[in-house]
Amino acid sequence: MASEFPRLTHPIVQAPMAGGPSTPELASAVANAGGLGFVAAGYRSPEQLRADIEATRTLTDAPIGVNLFLVAETEIDEQALEAYAHELEPVASRFGAPLGAARYDDDQLDAKLNVVRELRVPIVSFTFACPSPELVRSLQDEGITVWVTVTEADEAVLATGVGADALVCQGVEAGGHRGTFEDVDGRGELGLLSLLRLTHAVTDLPLIASGGIADGAGIAAVLAAGARAAQIGTALMLCPEAGTSAPHREALKRPGRTALTRAFSGRRARGIVNDFMCEHEPRAPSAYPHVHHLTSPLRAAARAAGDPEAINLWAGQAYGLAQERPAAELVRTWSEAQQVTSASS
Amino acid sequence: MASEFPRLTHPIVQAPMAGGPSTPELASAVANAGGLGFVAAGYRSPEQLRADIEATRTLTDAPIGVNLFLVAETEIDEQALEAYAHELEPVASRFGAPLGAARYDDDQLDAKLNVVRELRVPIVSFTFACPSPELVRSLQDEGITVWVTVTEADEAVLATGVGADALVCQGVEAGGHRGTFEDVDGRGELGLLSLLRLTHAVTDLPLIASGGIADGAGIAAVLAAGARAAQIGTALMLCPEAGTSAPHREALKRPGRTALTRAFSGRRARGIVNDFMCEHEPRAPSAYPHVHHLTSPLRAAARAAGDPEAINLWAGQAYGLAQERPAAELVRTWSEAQQVTSASS
Numbered sequence: 001m002a003s004e005f006p007r008l009t010h011p012i013v014q015a016p017m018a019g020g021p022s023t024p025e026l027a028s029a030v031a032n033a034g035g036l037g038f039v040a041a042g043y044r045s046p047e048q049l050r051a052d053i054e055a056t057r058t059l060t061d062a063p064i065g066v067n068l069f070l071v072a073e074t075e076i077d078e079q080a081l082e083a084y085a086h087e088l089e090p091v092a093s094r095f096g097a098p099l100g101a102a103r104y105d106d107d108q109l110d111a112k113l114n115v116v117r118e119l120r121v122p123i124v125s126f127t128f129a130c131p132s133p134e135l136v137r138s139l140q141d142e143g144i145t146v147w148v149t150v151t152e153a154d155e156a157v158l159a160t161g162v163g164a165d166a167l168v169c170q171g172v173e174a175g176g177h178r179g180t181f182e183d184v185d186g187r188g189e190l191g192l193l194s195l196l197r198l199t200h201a202v203t204d205l206p207l208i209a210s211g212g213i214a215d216g217a218g219i220a221a222v223l224a225a226g227a228r229a230a231q232i233g234t235a236l237m238l239c240p241e242a243g244t245s246a247p248h249r250e251a252l253k254r255p256g257r258t259a260l261t262r263a264f265s266g267r268r269a270r271g272i273v274n275d276f277m278c279e280h281e282p283r284a285p286s287a288y289p290h291v292h293h294l295t296s297p298l299r300a301a302a303r304a305a306g307d308p309e310a311i312n313l314w315a316g317q318a319y320g321l322a323q324e325r326p327a328a329e330l331v332r333t334w335s336e337a338q339q340v341t342s343a344s345s
Numbered sequence: 346m347a348s349e350f351p352r353l354t355h356p357i358v359q360a361p362m363a364g365g366p367s368t369p370e371l372a373s374a375v376a377n378a379g380g381l382g383f384v385a386a387g388y389r390s391p392e393q394l395r396a397d398i399e400a401t402r403t404l405t406d407a408p409i410g411v412n413l414f415l416v417a418e419t420e421i422d423e424q425a426l427e428a429y430a431h432e433l434e435p436v437a438s439r440f441g442a443p444l445g446a447a448r449y450d451d452d453q454l455d456a457k458l459n460v461v462r463e464l465r466v467p468i469v470s471f472t473f474a475c476p477s478p479e480l481v482r483s484l485q486d487e488g489i490t491v492w493v494t495v496t497e498a499d500e501a502v503l504a505t506g507v508g509a510d511a512l513v514c515q516g517v518e519a520g521g522h523r524g525t526f527e528d529v530d531g532r533g534e535l536g537l538l539s540l541l542r543l544t545h546a547v548t549d550l551p552l553i554a555s556g557g558i559a560d561g562a563g564i565a566a567v568l569a570a571g572a573r574a575a576q577i578g579t580a581l582m583l584c585p586e587a588g589t590s591a592p593h594r595e596a597l598k599r600p601g602r603t604a605l606t607r608a609f610s611g612r613r614a615r616g617i618v619n620d621f622m623c624e625h626e627p628r629a630p631s632a633y634p635h636v637h638h639l640t641s642p643l644r645a646a647a648r649a650a651g652d653p654e655a656i657n658l659w660a661g662q663a664y665g666l667a668q669e670r671p672a673a674e675l676v677r678t679w680s681e682a683q684q685v686t687s688a689s690s
Contacts, residue, residue: 153665171536171538172517173535173536173538173539186602186604186618187602190518190662191517191518191536191537191538191556191662192536192537192538193516193518193537193538193557193558193566193567193663194518194559194662194663196566197559197562197563197663197666198662198663198665198666200562201665201666211538211539212536212538212539212542213538214539214542215542217542217545217569217570217571218538218542220569220570221538221541221566221567221569221570222538222566223569224565224566224569224686224687225562225563225565225566226562257531257532273531316539317536317539317543318538318539318542318543320498320543320546321543321546341569342569
């Protein structure tokens with residue numbers, strides 16, 4: 001059974017940011033401030049996911065969401081992947097790290113689905129692909145609301161067709177991985193406003209707007225464009241509650257620009273332009289999560305060494321607006337500004 | 346002396362669309378409906394520009410704007426340009442057209458400035474570069490309001506510094522040429538919402554939002570994001586008053602996707618993906634207006650032959666929302682929807 005859009009005091013959803021920034025502290029701070037907190041399941045073991053959800057629940061009674069990767073195994077260019085691994089060998093050596101084993105895995109989807117079912121997580125969002133109608137139905141039958149991340153109108157049509165309860169419209173402005181169902185250049189690169197209006201034209205589902213939203217006026221804008229809520233990630237990355245690494249924080253505070261790249265993970269993702277991206281992007285194959293695993297030890301070593309030039313500095317296009325303030329304060333400030341803007345426009 | 350933002354019945358500005366779509370009929374229809382009509386000076390001779398302005402004035406008493414190209418002569422890769430010309434030879438032959446002479450020209454800026462001065466055009470917008478403070482001042486001294494097209498916050502800072510009266514923020518969603526001051530990959534590719542908020546953070550000037558706006562909710566959204574008006578181009582291209590060519594109209598009515606390309610003109614521009622773009626984009630050099638002149642006869646011949654696969658099908662990302670309706674009807678419909686949305690959000 002499809003379910004209602006969750007009632008939120010403020011139309012603000014914390015974006016799930018896998019790989020560090022999302023923490024129980026951040027999710028609960030947003031939730032306690034009247035937004036919707038999210039736990040990022042990506043790259044965590046099922047046990048870690050369980051611990052994250054439980055830790056978040058000790059900090060808030062509000063409903064929270066969990067974002068799950070849906071990683072389809074697709075054919076990859078093995079030769080290009082091998083050449084890319086060869087190219088990265090000296091970089092890994094420089095950090096005294098091995099290259100990881102470039103391999104497919106499904107991020108332990110089934111085990112994680114069991115966790116969200118057992119813990120009765122009220123909202124699950126999927127990214128990277130469209131869930132099957134059976135999966136959607138089975139979650140809904142257990143009272144779980146299902147959101148699907150889309151980046152094109154035709155993906156919205158597919159997600160509507162499988163029975164999703166709501167769609168997260170991820171504009172090209174967004175930091176981190178593109179949720180595009182197929183990692184093909186030029187697919188899923190719509191600006192958020194165009195995406196919202198094109199999606200609105202093909203579905204009646206509630207839309208959550210994501211990508212480059214960083215303040216109250218941005219929230220007011222996406223609500224005016226027809227979204228029910230604004231999903232915000234990068235603008236929360238400098239919060240003390242976020243798990244953003246020290247070199248990543250420093251990069252977010254400096255002027256710079258972002259670009260889409262496959263260099264770090266083998267799937268297009270937006271991050272602040274750095275040396276690694278410039279040097280390796282041209283030959284990085286579309287091979288996810290193979291390249292993610294390949295570069296993982298190298299990036300961990302660079303992160304530990306505090307070197308921002310060899311790590312994935314995920315950030316949305318509006319990262320220059322991110323502020324070092326507690327999440328609850330930001331949610332309150334944004335919400336006040338959004339209400340003023342919405343009332344006066 | 347800097348001037349006030351023009352009073353408009355509706356916060357809707359017709360985008361100047363050089364190369365055909367903009368006509369005196371379109372500009373006057375938008376103006377008479379309470380928006381701001383624009384004459385596109387690009388690619389027209391000074392005499393044609395004068396005739397366009399005069400023709401528009403026989404159709405409306407409302408103030409209109411004129412958009413001027415500011416084409417800086419930059420160093421280009423002559424070898425790449427020559428190779429590109431060689432590559433296009435068979436395509437030109439196929440259409441029985443010669444290749445044009447690949448050369449720099451400034452689109453007769455000075456003569457066109459004289460025309461707008463003589464005819465006391467109330468608003469002039471510039472695109473492709475930042476005008477000098479002297480040029481801005483001299484126009485303002487004659488009562489002309491000066492707008493500058495920007496695509497990055499640092500361009501907004503420059504344009505504010507030279508004394509512009511307002512800034513046209515062109516999001517990456519926009520159809521046609523990027524107004525980016527330097528035609529460098531990755532520069533000026535911000536989604537409209539991010540661009541508006543990043544620009545708002547560095548200037549107090551009024552902002553006109555441009556790129557992917559195609560309906561009342563889109564207008565309401567950019568107003569909420571802080572813009573004073575929405576500039577709309579592609580969504581007017583199917584109007585009977587527009588000069589959009591027949592094959593271009595057909596392409597706009599079909600499903601498809603857009604991409605940025607230098608293939609047609611040597612400067613990044615967004616158009617509907619077609620054969621010419623796919624085949625030639627990878628080797629098209631940054632050389633504007635050289636490549637524009639090179640491909641001009643070829644494109645004219647393809648247009649005359651009704652072949653959409655070899656012409657520049659400029660279109661914004663939301664082109665799927667364009668409607669075949671009179672411009673006045675669209676302006677009225679958008680404006681009503683915008684007001685309802687703004688009042689209820």
